[in-house]
Amino acid sequence: MDGELKAIYDAILEGDMESVTEGVHASLDAGEAPGEILNTALISAMERVGNLFEEGEYFVPEMLVAARAMKAGLEILRPHLADSGVDPVGKVVIGTVKGDLHDIGKNLVGMMLEGAGFEIVDLGTDVTPDLFVAAIQEGADVVGLSALLTTTRPTMKNTIQAIEESGLRDQVKIIIGGAPVTADYARQIGADGYAPDASQAASLAKELIS
Ligand code: B1M
Numbered sequence: 379m380d381g382e383l384k385a386i387y388d389a390i391l392e393g394d395m396e397s398v399t400e401g402v403h404a405s406l407d408a409g410e411a412p413g414e415i416l417n418t419a420l421i422s423a424m425e426r427v428g429n430l431f432e433e434g435e436y437f438v439p440e441m442l443v444a445a446r447a448m449k450a451g452l453e454i455l456r457p458h459l460a461d462s463g464v465d466p467v468g469k470v471v472i473g474t475v476k477g478d479l480h481d482i483g484k485n486l487v488g489m490m491l492e493g494a495g496f497e498i499v500d501l502g503t504d505v506t507p508d509l510f511v512a513a514i515q516e517g518a519d520v521v522g523l524s525a526l527l528t529t530t531r532p533t534m535k536n537t538i539q540a541i542e543e544s545g546l547r548d549q550v551k552i553i554i555g556g557a558p559v560t561a562d563y564a565r566q567i568g569a570d571g572y573a574p575d576a577s578q579a580a581s582l583a584k585e586l587i588s
Contacts, residue, residue: 382408383419386451390423391430393443398451412458416495420451424493428577438486441576445489452492466497468587471513471550472522473501475533480526483556483576487522490576491583496520507533507540514546520583523569525556534559535567542568551586555579 379387382405389397405415427444430436436444470491474484481503488498499513510521521541523534534554541547551570554563564572570586573579 386419387423390444390447393447395447395450398447402451402454412455412462413464420448421495424448431577448493467495468519469497470520471499471518473505474503474524475530476506478525478527478530479503484524486576487579490580494580507537510537511540511544518550519587521550521552523554528558531558538568
């Protein structure tokens with residue numbers, strides 16, 4: 379990794395948004411390919427953040443600031459990526475299920491997925507099954523359902539049922555997560571996978587569409 383890309387990579391690990399912004403501008407000005415900046419600096423750094431989180435070196439706050447710094451870099455890169463034809467690895471529709479207003483974890487999952495190269499359609503919180511279905515109709519590879527309440531956990535099941543009834547189930551992989559959710563529950567309700575945290579959600583989504 380050359381000096382400028384390494385500086386962006388390090389700045390993401392440190393959650394230093396200003397240095398990421400400066401570094402991405404400088405790299406583009408120096409003629410670096412947008413796809414190279416994305417893969418070598420941004421996505422690699424977020425993979426490292428995920429590893430550090432899994433190793434217990436980073437906690438949620440470090441992960442959040444790193445993800446925000448990565449997003450700042452991504453915002454600058456986005457129009458250049460579109461111009462240079464760099465395709466996202468897939469499209470994820472994500473939301474917190476109906477009746478549930480918790481979104482901090484869901485946002486973190488969205489940011490890690492974005493850091494892993496996915497296009498994200500974030501439906502927000504309190505999302506009805508019908509809204510998920512409508513979003514899948516617009517095109518999606520992965521659907522991410524988040525729930526933080528034991529009372530809203532069954533809504534994940536209803537949402538998957540609605541997706542099945544719409545005839546779209548075979549077109550998408552469904553992943554679920556949130557504090558009251560387990561791998562066992564994911565199997566019970568017919569999801570394709572469960573991730574306990576944002577970092578593993580990103581690896582799981584990549585694995586499911588590969
Ligand atoms: Co609420 N709340 N809350 N709350 N709240 C909890 C969840 C609770 C455990 C607190 C407690 O009692 N100890 C409890 C739930 C109990 C239960 O059902 N078992 C609870 C309750 C009861 C409530 C209310 C009912 C309180 C009331 O009004 N009486 C109410 C419900 C409102 C509603 O949703 N309809 C309520 C409201 C709120 C606030 C609005 C005040 C606020 C939410 C603000 C917001 O999100 N914008 C809030 C908060 C902040 C919490 C706690 C304190 C923190 C949640 C959080 O953000 N954690 C929470 C207690 C706790 O967890 N310690 C609590 C940090 C976040 C990074 O982690 O969300 O777990 P988490 O996400 C992780 C993983 O779970 C996973 O990855 C994330 C990142 O690593 N993950 C996924 C999440 N989604 C995923 C999706 C995936 C994969 C992984 O794939 C798609």
